[in-house]
Amino acid sequence: MKAFHKKHAAISTRPSLDDISVALQSVASIYSKVFIAIDALDECQPTERSLFLSVLFNLQSKAEVNVFATSRPILEIEKLFNGCQSIDIVASPDDIYKYVDGHISQLPDFVRHNPDLLEQIKVEVSASVQGMFxxxxxxxxxxxxKISPKEMRQALERIKLQGQKDSKFEILHDAYDDTVERIKSQKNGFRRLAEKTLYWISYAKRQLKTTELQHALAVDLEIDTGNIPREFDDESKPGIDLIVSVCCGLVTPDQDTADEEGRVIRLVHYTTQEYLIQIREEWFPEAEKRMDDVCTVYLSFDVFEYAMDLWKSRKQHEFLEVLQSSPLYAYSSINLGRHVRDSNSSRHIMPEFPTNDNRIQLTLRAILHLGFGTFLELLPETEDPTALFLT
Structure with missing residues (x-):
């Protein structure tokens, strides 16, 4: 590994897949037995997944290597592991019971003062979830x-009936339906915030960081009032705890990222995305258009006119500081066109934006910087946005 580092650091390159494979094989051959654990294999892109596994399987033919992989059930992945032992991973009843017991505090106070009801909740919920936390x-x-013991017992009866269905996905779908009804029954402000959060997360062209999502929601809420802002108002930004709360358990902050700036708010489970895909066109049919509007308004903030002046003055450091202090700028620059295409709408919230050369030049420079940062200094000076784009 030191030799690889020395070779590539000198010329700012990265080792090839073959280089890495040889290094891995060299290290594996030192040991009598090697275990490689791969978590969430389904989250690897299909084209990369096949190549990745072919390297590991080739390694197995040359050394004593054991591979353990976890994945949601996907036929293509099962075929790659054809002939290998597999098991369904489910939580034990005891673990589910302990989980329910540990979260009883979130239920109304009357539950804790009613031992029989408390035990019924633990037993009925644990027995109805089929091993799914x-x-x-x-x-x-x-x-x-729930506001009374009677209403609580009626809800437990519905849960018990749902748990008797054969298909786990059917049970989950019913639970998601109930959750969506809870979201829709909230006060208007909370309901709108939840809906916007869910369509931003489910329609976004990539995973959004918490700061990006907060800025997107803030601008979206400003547009709701009929106001087209010229700058970002930090007081419009909803808090993370509120965003999570109004979504009634469908989203969660990523706890695995130590860097606060790099954290994301994601859907709580892959089945949540699949469920939202099924209902989102009915629930929020204008989502792509709204996201197009938000990206357009964000790119039109006055601060970016100032950024263009900095660029023309060759003040690249200050120029990049402006872009980096606007969390949604990168997402909007790269994905505005995709939202415009997918919205299939001819209506533009700011008709002047597509004809504003300064805006387009700045957006294209940002795209090129964000995608090919090392070539930023090579961009030619031009007053023609089309020429810049073609370049």
């Missing part, structure tokens, strides 16, 4: 707003 979480969330 996610389902236990959704069911507990559905019990939070």
């Amino acid at each position: 996610l389902l236990a979480q959704l069911y507990l969330g559905s019990l939070e707003d």
Whole structure:
């Protein structure tokens, strides 16, 4: 590894897949037995996944290597592991019971003062979730707003009936339906915030960082008032705890990222994305158009006229500082066109934007910087945005 580093650091390159494979094989041959664990293999892009696994399987033919991989059930992945032992991973009833017991505090106070009801909740929820912590979480969330023991027992009866269905995905779908109804029954402000959060997360062209999502929601809410802002108002930005709360358990902050700036708010489970894909055109049919509007308004903020002046004055450091202090600028620059295309709409919230040369030049420079940062200084000076784009 030191030799590889020395070779590539000198010329600012990275080792090839073959280089890495040889290095891995060299290290593996030192040991009598090697274990390689791969978590969430389904999150690897299909084209990369096949290549990645072919390297590992080739390694197995040359050394004593054991591979352990986790994945949601996908036929293409199962075929790649054809003939290998596989098991369904589910939580044990005891673990589910402990989970429910540990989250009873989120239920109304009258539950804790009623030992029989308390035990019934633990038993019924644990028995109905078929080994899925996610389902236990959704069911507990559905019990939070019950106002009496009778209403609580009626809700438990519905949960029990849902748990008797054969298909786990059918059970989850019913639980998601109940959660969506809870979201829709909230006060208007909370409901709108939840809907915007869910369509931004589910329609976004890539995973959004928390700061990007907050800026997107803030601008979206400003547009709701009929106001087209010329600058970002930090006081319009909703808090992370509120965003998570109004979505009733469907989203969660990523706890695995130590860097606060790099954290994301994601859907709580891959089945949540699949469920939203099924209902999102009915629930928020104008989502792509709204995202197009937000990106357009954000790119039109006055601060970016100032950024263009900095660029023309060759003040690249200050220019980049302006872009980096505007979290949604990178996303909007790269993905505005995709939202315009996917919205299939001829209506533009700011008709003058596509004909503003300064805006287009700045956006294209940002795209090129964000995609090919090392070539930023090579961009030619031109007053023709089309020529710049073609270049």
